[in-house]
Amino acid sequence: MFRGARIGGVHFEAVPRDFDSFVMVSPGGYTRSSSVRREDVPRAAQHGSFALSAYRDAQTFSIKGIAKRRTPEEMENLELHVRGLCGDGGWDTLAIDEGTGSYWAKVGLSSVDFDILGSDPTIAEFLIQLWSPDPWLLGEVEDFPAGVPAFHRGNFPATPTLLVGAGTGGYTITGPGGRIITVTSAPAAAHEIDFEQGGLFLNGVRQVGAITVFQDWKVPASLPGVTATISGSRSLTQRVTKTKV
Structure with a gap:
């Protein structure tokens, strides 16, 4: 069960502690995935393929949710901070609280979207895509x-x-x-x-x-x-x- 995550000083919460200022991940808004890489070598003039070793690919993280700040200025500062995560193309540590334990992974930024929601400049929605070279936590x-x-x-x-x-x-x-x-x-x-x-x-x-x-x-x-x-x-x-x- 996802309870929260942290990267670059930004804390993403599953349940806000302060309803006037939070960065909340939507229900189902946190996902991670890693595919399996397997070479397929067909058996000549036979059914099936040779059984070769399989390897896990790098993993991706998706964090989607809603942010709230008390003033438009605070929201602007938060947007600058979020858009600047791994902004130089470098690496950072993503710490994850899954309820049953805390984990971490080395990640870089794939993409980030951060947009004001409607006409209220103190509420925004975000979607952050992160990439890790390793398939594990x-x-x-x-x-x-x-x-x-x-x-x-x-x-x-x-x-x-x-x-x-x-x-x-x-x-x-x-x-x-x-x-x-x-x-x-x-x-x-x-x-x-x-x-x-x-x-x-x-x-x-x-x-x-x-x-x-x-x-x-x-x-x-x-x-x-x-x-x-x-x-x-x-x-x-x-x-x-x-x-x-």
């Missing part, structure tokens, strides 16, 4: 120490980040199915291995050449989950973000 973050099965409560495989504690010398991390990550040139300080970017980072800086074997994995949206262990005396944590499509 990200939610709460949870940490799982070494040896503890990691999972999340979404519905799509999550990409974890490994937090490695301070220590000396190289190490090997063993994940599900015998997958390993070998670090021969490891920083003495605590650092992280980012599966999304594919590398080892110290204070946000990629450590080139630190990893010699890199076999990453995903974290499922259900138990029994996946465990990871580390050789030596360093600590290890799988940091998992709730992921849903």
